[in-house]
Every structure is written in C-alpha cells, then in structure tokens.
Amino acid sequence: MDKRWLQKQVRNCLRHYGYDDEMMPLSEDEWRDLCAHIAAAKEKQQNTNMYELVHDAVYRFITSA
Structure with a gap:
C-alpha cells in the first residue's frame, strides 16, 4: 500500500470532519497508528472499499481523541 496515497486519503477525510492539519497536526505516532489500522x-x-476503511479509521480516531 502506498503510504503517501494513504496519508492523502486520511487528510481528505480529516478535512471532511473539520479537522485542520495546521491547527491540529498529527504526530508521527498518530499517522503510523492510523495507517496501520487501515492496513x-x-x-x-x-x-471492502478503501474509502470506507479510511473513513471508519478516521471516525474512530476523531471520536476517541
């Protein structure tokens, strides 16, 4: 799985939920955990479509943060 592509998908999904990269950047550990969870x-x-998996992982991240 391409790491850059996956991070782009996660960023787009985070924006969908109103999470701004500049105001609340993700740490390396958070990126690694999200990508590992999706993989x-x-x-x-x-x-299952990757779009659904990314959205599920991001939703869980946001609701538990």
Missing part, C-alpha cells in the same frame, strides 16, 4: 482492516476485509 490491518484491509487485510481482514479485502473486499
């Missing part, structure tokens, strides 16, 4: 979800649910 693990894709392994388990191979037929």
